[in-house]
Amino acid sequence: MRDFVSARARAIPPSGIRRFFDIAQTMEDVISLGVGEPDFVTPWCVCEASIYSIEQGSTAYTSNKGTPQLRGAISRYLDTRFGIRYNVDEEIIVTCGVSEAADIAIRAVVDPGDEVLVAEPCYVSYTPCVSLAGGIPVTVHCRAEDEFRLTADALAESITPRTKVLITNFPNNPTGGVMQEADWRGIADLLVDHDLLLISDEVYAELTYDGNHFAPAAIPELRERTITLNGFSKAFAMTGWRIGYLCAPPEISAAALKIHQYVALCAPVMGQVAAYEALRNGEAEKDAMVREYRLRRNLFVDGLNKLGLTCHLPKGAFYAFPSVESTGMTDTEFAEALLREQHVAVVPGSVLGPSGAGHVRCAYAVSRDDLKEALARMGLFLQSRK
Template sequence: MRSFVSERASAIPPSGIRKFFDIAQTMEDVISLGVGEPDFVTPWCVCEAAIYSIEQGSTAYTSNKGTPQLRGAISHYLDARFGTTYDPEEEIIVTCGVSEAADVAIRAVVDPGDEVLVAEPCYVSYIPCVTLAGGTPVPVPCRAEDEFRMAADALAEKITPRTKILIANFPNNPTGGVMGESDWRAIADLLVDHDLLLISDEVYAELTYEGDHFSPARIPEIRDRTITLNGFSKAFAMTGWRIGYLCAPQEITAAALKIHQYVALCAPVMGQVAAYEALRIGNEEKDAMVREYRLRRNLFVDGLNKLGLPCHLPKGAFYAFPSVESTGMSDTEFAEALLREQHVAVVPGSVLGASGAGHVRCAYAVSRDDLKEALSRMGAFIESHK
């Protein structure tokens, strides 16, 4: 019997992050630094608004684009917080998480054979989404010596006549790297010179610890060649609500909306109610979480460096990305042995792109006590392998 699985589906690997998470779930006494999920509960004011809406019978479909109230709130939030302006009626689509926003955005603009540059190391879904859309992913390495920012020279080296799109995620998962205004302006010049589109995933925008997040859509020259992705999972501890959004010029949102309405129809109405409430009154809880992440970052990164695992101080997101080359192990060997021997789960950097080889991703979205215990176990692990 022949295989009915498509070649594109066969070509993409399963998530390397989920692999380690699934193994950790079968073990006892595991400290998981593997999955990028806040350990905080969604603020009660947000939950209460959703519960009340259900009690009032708000359980039906919404507009494919999302409720007008939420799109209006998103438009106001982006303008007030990051200085980017989007028309809530024509330029914003509410999606089922940022993952769907990325998938829809990529499929709306990629034709078979298009080359798509991807800033790497990167979140695991970008390259498979490009492959499924028929495009050719081309990694752009972001280097540790640059604090994992994307350098214009590294980008320029990868551009060919077939290049159409750049996908970038800053603050970055997995490195915590950020891009400032001057970094983006250098990239913007290349986008204009080579007539390229930018897909900018900014889901960690609120988790910026040194200064303010800079959104590239603020640059007038590339505003209309930028698709901005964002959502509520990280900043508001709303991973399970699955609410994200896509912002772009009307021509692109119209194309993306056609895909979204056939794939998902609309995002869950109760999640949209919750997201609206998060933007309306959830800032105090969000800011408290960000302050705690900053404390955890300082504690954990300092501990990693003291253990002899060199790690730059990440300026955003909630990941540390230490090098493990000093142990003599590959990143995969290190992660597998650490989980097996000390019950600490981390993610090998190589599953996040070849540029991540020699590093491991550690999510510090766990309590400070767990971080201290993880450092203790990692220290014992390193000592046992000297």
Template sequence: MRDPLNKTITTIQPSGIRKFFDVVHEMKDAISLGVGEPDFDTPWHIRDEGIYSLEKGKTHYTSNAGLKELKTEIDRYLNRHYGISYDVDHEIMVTIGGSEAIDAAMRAMLDPGDEVLIPQPSYVSYVPCAVLAGGVPVVIELKAENEFRLTAEELEAAITPKTKLLVLPFPNNPTGAIMEKSDLEKIAEVIKKHDIFVLSDEIYSELTYLEKHVTIASLPGMWERTIVINGFSKSHAMTGWRLGYACGPRVIIEQMLKIHQFAIMCAPSTSQYAGVEALKNGDEDVAQMREEYNGRRRYLLHRFKEMGLSCFEPFGAFYVFPCISEFGMTSEQFATELLNTEKLAVVPGTAFGDCGEGFIRISYAYSLENLKEAMNRMEAFITGLRKQGEKQA
């Protein structure tokens, strides 16, 4: 019998994020700090709008690119918050979460052999999406001493004549790193110099704690070479609604829309009506959740300091990325023993690229009560490791 499988897909490994959580679900009294999903319910007024749309029978296909009302609110939202604007008829496309937008952008932009620069540690889907689109992923290893920011020097060193696209994943999953305006200005000069494009994944743009997020698309000469990816999952606690969007030059969005038409048709109408309400009246919800996340972030950093566990201060998303290299274990070994010993699940840093070795990702999209118990377990675990190390010494 012939091999029924595509050779490219068989080379791609499953996501490293989920590995531990099948075990967690079967483990009594286990705590998971691994999944990047808000613990908040979608705000009631947003849910209510989705329910209302069902009651009114608004259950039909929308246009492929999405409800015009939603695209109009997306444009207003981006203009209000980040100072960028788009033609709602030709430059905005509503997707099934940000993940579909990433996939469609790469498939629309890449020819076989085009190189895609991917800073790591970063979200797990960039490399597979580049490969599936026929591109060649080129990893740029971000450094803890630079607070995991991408520098202009690192970018310049990675560019070749085959480079076409830079993925800009900030605020960053898993590190929580951000790029400030001054950082982006230096990056933008390199991008324009080499005439490459940017896929800017800004799904965590509302979750910053140092300064307001700046999109690279707002800088001079960058709008026309940037696809902005965003959505509702993290900012408005709408993960299960599967609603995202892509914005950019018409010449790119129109080709992305072809892929979306044939693969998806349109995003769920119920989710789109809820999204309109989220953008119109959800700013206060976002602010309240951001304040709560910030309190949790500061709590974790305080506990790490008490434990003597090294961790740079992240100013975005809802993750911390502490260093565990002092224990002489790989990230996967550390996470496995922590789960088996203390029933606490975290994600090995290597799930987000090889340069994540020596780190673990902890999500603080969990209640403060859970985080306090989790940190007690973490402290007990690393105290035991240190005592064991002293005996062996």
């Protein structure tokens, strides 16, 4: 049956993150720092609003674009929070999570043979989605010495006449790196000079610990060449609700909507009701989660550095990205041995792009007690290697 599988599907690798997660699920007493999912539950007001809507019979299709109420709330949120104005009717699409938003954004703008720059280390889906669209993914390295920010120099070195799009994710998964306005100004000049599009995945925007998230579309010259992706999974602990959104100029939004119509039709109405409530009344619980993540970050990163696993202080998201080069093991060897011997699951950095080699991703979206225990087990692991 292998002959029936398309060449593109055969070429893309399975998720390296899920491989370690699946192994961990077969073991007992595992502390999983592998999957990027909040350990909080969705705020009750959000759940209650969705339950009530179901009780009232709200179980039908919505507009392909999403409900007018949710799109209006998203428009107001982006304007108030980040200073970006999007037209409710022409520039916003509610999607089945940010993963779908990224997929349809890529397919809406990439033709076979187009080169797409991907700032990495990065979430595992970007380069496969580019390949499935017929594009050619080209990685742009973000380095530890730059706190894993994308620099204009690194970007300039990767641009060719065939380059069409840049994909970024800040705050970053897996490094926790963030971009300031000054960083984006240098990037903006290159994107304009070379007439490139930007796909900016900002799902971790609310998980910014030092200052506020800066959205690149707030730069006037980038507003019309940026596709902004965001969602509710991380900020409001709503991973299972699968609600994201895509915002783009009308021509690009219309193209993405056609693809969305055929692959998803619309996002689940129950999730859309929940997302609307989250934007209306979920702010306090979201802020409390962010405060807790900051405490966990400080505890865990300090512990890693004391163990000799050099780790920069992530300024966003909920990941630490320590170097394991001092152990003499590759990142994959380290992750496999740590899971096997001490039952702590982390993700090898190399599955998140070539720049991630020599690092491991540790999600601190678990309790402080679990983080302390994970550090203790990692200490025992390192001692056994001396």
